[in-house]
Amino acid sequence: MRMSHLFGRTLREAPGDVELISHQLMVRAGMVRPLGAGIFSLLPLGWRVVRKVEQVIREEMDAIGGQEMLMPVVHPADIWKESGRFYSVGPEMARFKDRNDRDMVLAMTHEEVVADLCRTEINSYRQLPQIVYHLQTKFRDEPRARGGLIRVREFTMKDSYSLDADEAGLDVSYQLHWKAYDRIFRRCGLKFIVVGADVGMMGGSASHEFMAFSPNGEDTILICSSCNYAANQEVATFRREPPVSEPQQPLEEVATPNTPTIEALAEFLGIPKSRTAKAVFYRAGSGRFIFAVIRGDLEVNETKLRKIVQEGTLIPATAEEIRGIGAEPGYGSPVGVKEATIVVDESVRDTPNLVAGANKPGYHLKNVNLGRDYQADFVADIASAEDGFPCPNCGEPMRAERAIEVGNIFKLGTRYSESLGARYLDAEGKEHPIVMGSYGIGSGRVAATIVEQRHDERGILWPYEVAPFHVSLVSLAKESTDETAQAADRLYADLQAAGVEVLYDDRVDQSAGVKFADADLIGNPLRVTVSPRTLKQGQVELKGRSESEATLVPLADAVSAIQAKLAAIAAADRAAAGLEA
């Protein structure tokens, strides 16, 4: 590609409202342009990257026996009604009616379509197992798009679906995907970790996320470096202290003016926060009032809480709602409240004689004890694991890190095959629901995440495998027809003939500085400079994007020297990623 004709220009400055470095660099490099909130066009350079990411995905999916296909973006709502998600998924699913007033949806994922296909395509255990996948547009009307390309509303996802006869088969398919994903993200040059995760709206029995480290990540993960425990904070557990054994003391009301927070209360009474009980109030999607009680030194994990009470959404309750159940904001406790589902964290069960609110302003109760002073509907783990908390397996302190979720694998089980009636006959002629798994990777997100992890002050450092081009060929010719230009033209043609992907900066109206700056910004792994200065000695200059020094090679051998250099760069990438040569 000649840069003089490349569609999409580079920018010296990023638009003012762009914050994330990946977003800035991809906009400046002329790879993406926004159309609306969370909606982007991929320009030729960006599209090349995404296509290469997708090519890596295809190769690794095919390697585990995946069969590529293509399912529609627009679905009749019927299948979503059959699975129940038409009703359970909120406004993030875009819905509309066709001209005949039929409900339609824009696909946000494809479990329903796969299950629907299985009804007719899969009848016998002999056809199992299967892995099918496609790369298709998804639309999710996110409450808030953010972070440039990291979180968008319209995106392309590789989603694959495993179809198995039983759980053991699903385990195999799950492991195959795990391995494929591991290779995909390594080949993309990402530093990542696999963590246990919440199943969310997908449902199912197990889920893991592939998390790429980034301070700009939206997720927090907890990692134990001594035993390799790793989990999304949403589901992370931690080793609890042994229960405190202490005789129960009589309940006692104390005046505690101006202590609506745990901090203020602990300071006023001169006790540690761990001797207080914190009350957190939610209004659930079903309308139920959820009253969570946790020790003052811990935080409520809403994902865990949602799962315990089996509610899709929890919204912090208003002061009026809190008073409506007989509690008092800032001075609340479960003692004496009614018409609320009370969920107590294990920490509160295991610590007697806590200080809790008296449900009137300015007063607390001392020596509050579960079972004696109030009853719980659930006693469970609803505490959030934080940086430094002890690992649930080995007790060593864990560290919290931010990360971007680049891939997710789910064991769905029979949730969709049962609701849509996707069944097969076993060897005995008995009918069973197909056991499904579902597995997703957002290709644009992967590209943006690579930029988050691999950039310097000048621009992007693409790994060889997904770089838009292998080589930035920079011509410093003064005229488009002089000897330098002719030499560069010839090298461009020779490299293309040799199968090297070249972005040829043939512009004669730009200074050397502009061309070098653009080459660094765009971030192809190798820069080749053809200039009058080196041409005099019959040489051209090679410089790896991550190298500080250039080397000179004879023009006559340039193609083979470039190929050798590219092979070395590719090999170095693979070695750094822990992949075989």
Next chain:
RNA sequence: CGGGGUGUGGCGCAGUUGGUAGCGCGCGGCGUUUGGGACGCUGAGGUCGGAGGUUCGAGUCCUCUCACCCCGACCA
């Protein structure tokens, strides 16, 4: 949806007590330049997000509205 912020040529910005819109970059032309974002001359490009209002007069003040960004509940 709650909270905060921004809308002025393609990009980055300025615009005073309300007085008829400017700078840098970029873009076109001509010339001089050419190894790390060159220089001169010249030219094009703006219903100041939109609507309504106040005023002799609105980019500026008021009301409404739209869009976008950031922080919170969701996810590839």
